[in-house]
Amino acid sequence: RPLLDPIPPLPALYASVGLSILAFLATIHLxxxxxxxxxxxxxxxxxxxxxxxDPIPESMxxxxxxxxxxxxxxxxxxxxxxxxxxxxxxSPTPEGINIVDFPHHQLSVYLSSLLSLLTxxxxxxxxxxxxxxxxHKLPIPIIASIPLLMVYYAERGNTHVVVPLPLRALLGTLVxxxxxxxxxxxxxxxxxxxxxxxxxxxxxxxxxxxxxxALSVVFNDLLYLPxxxxxxxxxxxxxxxxxxxxxGVWNAGMSYGSRELVERHLFSLYFMLPLxxxxxxxxxxxxxxxxxxxxxxxxxxTGMAFAVVGIQAHFSKTLLLFFIPQIFxxxxxxxxxxxxxxxxxxxxxxxxxxTNLLHPSKAIFEKPPSQLTTFVLHTFATLGLxxxxxxxxxxxxxxxTNLTILNFFLVRxxxxxxxxxxxxxMCSQVAGSLVAFVVRYGLAGLxxxx
Ligand code: UD1
Ligand code: MG
Numbered sequence: 001r002p003l004l005d006p007i008p009p010l011p012a013l014y015a016s017v018g019l020s021i022l023a024f025l026a027t028i029h030l031x032x033x034x035x036x037x038x039x040x041x042x043x044x045x046x047x048x049x050x051x052x053x054d055p056i057p058e059s060m061x062x063x064x065x066x067x068x069x070x071x072x073x074x075x076x077x078x079x080x081x082x083x084x085x086x087x088x089x090x091s092p093t094p095e096g097i098n099i100v101d102f103p104h105h106q107l108s109v110y111l112s113s114l115l116s117l118l119t120x121x122x123x124x125x126x127x128x129x130x131x132x133x134x135x136h137k138l139p140i141p142i143i144a145s146i147p148l149l150m151v152y153y154a155e156r157g158n159t160h161v162v163v164p165l166p167l168r169a170l171l172g173t174l175v176x177x178x179x180x181x182x183x184x185x186x187x188x189x190x191x192x193x194x195x196x197x198x199x200x201x202x203x204x205x206x207x208x209x210x211x212x213x214a215l216s217v218v219f220n221d222l223l224y225l226p227x228x229x230x231x232x233x234x235x236x237x238x239x240x241x242x243x244x245x246x247x248g249v250w251n252a253g254m255s256y257g258s259r260e261l262v263e264r265h266l267f268s269l270y271f272m273l274p275l276x277x278x279x280x281x282x283x284x285x286x287x288x289x290x291x292x293x294x295x296x297x298x299x300x301x302t303g304m305a306f307a308v309v310g311i312q313a314h315f316s317k318t319l320l321l322f323f324i325p326q327i328f329x330x331x332x333x334x335x336x337x338x339x340x341x342x343x344x345x346x347x348x349x350x351x352x353x354x355t356n357l358l359h360p361s362k363a364i365f366e367k368p369p370s371q372l373t374t375f376v377l378h379t380f381a382t383l384g385l386x387x388x389x390x391x392x393x394x395x396x397x398x399x400x401t402n403l404t405i406l407n408f409f410l411v412r413x414x415x416x417x418x419x420x421x422x423x424x425x426m427c428s429q430v431a432g433s434l435v436a437f438v439v440r441y442g443l444a445g446l447x448x449x450x
Pocket of ligand 2: 197200295296299
């Protein structure tokens with residue numbers, strides 16, 4: 001059991017903030033300078049929702065990923081600075097500091113995370129260059145998560161889930177999901193990477209999602225840090241009388257469990273702060289009208305960063321709550337992803353150059369849809385998720401608006417310009433995070449005791 005350090009490892013956090021500022025400056029400076037280099041390497045795309053045809057540098061997420069990962073590597077000595085100082089200062093404890101005391105476990109958490117991020121970057125970049133097929137790109141993040149899962153296993157990570165109160169008579173208080181929990185975590189990595197990539201296509205959409213999710217994770221982590229005084233937040237939501245205790249005083253006498261909790265959330269902050277920084281820097285160049293496109297690289301690397309902190313810092317269920325718009329978009333997309341409804345290469349909204357407004361784009365049925373497809377689409381249309389064009393005489397479906405959250409917004413709220421649509425998307429992401437916090441800290445007490 002590692003020795004208790006009476007001082008919280010906050011100097012490392014200050015270093016992380018400093019390196020994040022560096023990451024922001026590097027991104028803001030390098031993206032426009034490297035744009036022409038990307039264009040001459042044929043990494044370019046046309047903005048589908050503009051009248052002009054100028055090539056825009058694509059996969060600029062590679063620049064973000066490179067800055068992000070290099071700074072995370074540079075940060076390793078800072079993350080372990082308290083162990084390094086201990087050793088340099090001789091042995092201040094009766095047991096003596098020796099090689100055994102070095103937190104090798106934390107180092108393996110850190111290194112396996114970097115490995116997963118590197119795999120995601122490589123996959124994203126290959127997808128940008130070769131347009132990899134779905135059946136090939138889905139399993140890769142699952143395999144890339146094995147190092148994370150092995151580290152989780154090595155530290156006897158929890159595979160139990162708390163059963164909600166109404167189901168307790170049936171299942172008991174705790175259920176051990178065992179291997180199923182590992183399958184769930186590996187699916188989380190493929191979900192996080194791909195779900196951002198399929199909620200894309202308008203200026204600023206990919207990077208703003210990543211930024212808001214990262215800020216939500218940062219906020220959640222801050223609740224667990226050793227603030228000078230612990231604070232209690234009374235929660236009276238819907239009659240819930242429970243209190244949640246945040247923070248806590250860092251001292252040598254604090255329990256091993258609470259110390260571990262703080263360390264896990266510090267680890268998450270080390271990975272999220274530079275991500276926030278590169279996202280802010282990149283959003284500046286990707287904001288309407290975009291001068292740079294993120295490409296699949298940014299979607300994959302940010303998604304993997306979320307999966308990494310969710311798994312390694314043990315808050316994967318809270319993390320999923322921050323993906324409410326992505327979960328909605330994925331469920332809505334299923335009929336197109338699984339072949340029930342035709343899926344065009346691009347499902348982005350349709351641009352009307354005369355009014356500068358976006359309208360829902362449509363999937364066109366070349367032959368009459370099957371009974372199952374007709375049933376699914378009519379259900380979706382009844383729920384207001386899509387708009388159908390049917391043959392006036394036979395009632396056969398001819399067209400359906402593409403099943404994405406962006407088209408859904410346009411169906412519900414009417415045509416709007418691209419900037420407004422990305423703002424609506426960002427608001428929905430922020431609203432999703434607010435709901436997530438209420439569910440996590442407010443309603444959890446109703447469903448689970450304590
Ligand atoms: C995913 C979506 C696809 C959507 C595309 C847009 C699914 C199954 N796939 O495909 O429907 O059209 O993302 O990114 O949902 N682009 C813009 N403006 C932007 C960003 C991108 O016009 O702000 C266009 C550019 O032409 C760019 C291209 O989208 O070159 C990038 O598409 P790509 O990332 O390769 O598409 P996919 O991820 O395969
Ligand atoms: Mg993409």
